[in-house]
Amino acid sequence: MKYSSQIVAFGLAGLLAGCGSEPAPEPVEQIVVREPGEAAPLPAADEAEGTTSPEDLIASGQAAFAVCSGCHAVEEGAPAQSGPNLHGVVGREAGKAEGFAFSEALASSGITWTDSELDGYLENPTGKVPGTTMVAGAMADASQRKAVIAYLAVSGSE
Numbered sequence: 001m002k003y004s005s006q007i008v009a010f011g012l013a014g015l016l017a018g019c020g021s022e023p024a025p026e027p028v029e030q031i032v033v034r035e036p037g038e039a040a041p042l043p044a045a046d047e048a049e050g051t052t053s054p055e056d057l058i059a060s061g062q063a064a065f066a067v068c069s070g071c072h073a074v075e076e077g078a079p080a081q082s083g084p085n086l087h088g089v090v091g092r093e094a095g096k097a098e099g100f101a102f103s104e105a106l107a108s109s110g111i112t113w114t115d116s117e118l119d120g121y122l123e124n125p126t127g128k129v130p131g132t133t134m135v136a137g138a139m140a141d142a143s144q145r146k147a148v149i150a151y152l153a154v155s156g157s158e
Contacts (some may be wrong), residue, residue: 079099095109
């Protein structure tokens with residue numbers, strides 16, 4: 001008898017627990033927390049296409065550029081900081097932005113900032129232009145560099 005009443009009580013508790021309860025809603029938003037200075041992850045590639053959309057690439061570049069924003073601005077007309085304003089940098093001659101005193105090495109490099117030139121510079125600034133004063137900008141991740149360059153390209157085309 002003792003076991004019968006326990007079984008009945010357990011069964012009733014199970015039935016009552018199920019009454020009126022609704023399934024938990026599906027999450028609709030995800031918040032990702034990163035340590036300061038940690039690179040933003042790039043969005044997953046579209047598996048059907050094998051590529052990331054240009055909008056996602058630019059958004060990833062903007063997020064990754066947050067690390068660069070301590071030294072560089074991209075807004076048109078913003079003053080130079082410890083680094084030059086990078087608005088419109090794609091297509092510009094290296095060392096030629098107004099309002100910033102460039103190193104002699106960069107100013108005389110003869111580089112015009114194309115995607116390829118920016119990629120090499122962001123990968124290893126002092127390797128690309130020995131004597132440059134940009135020493136904190138190395139980005140080892142090629143996909144992150146590509147995203148930042150895509151973001152810089154649109155920041156100058158507004």
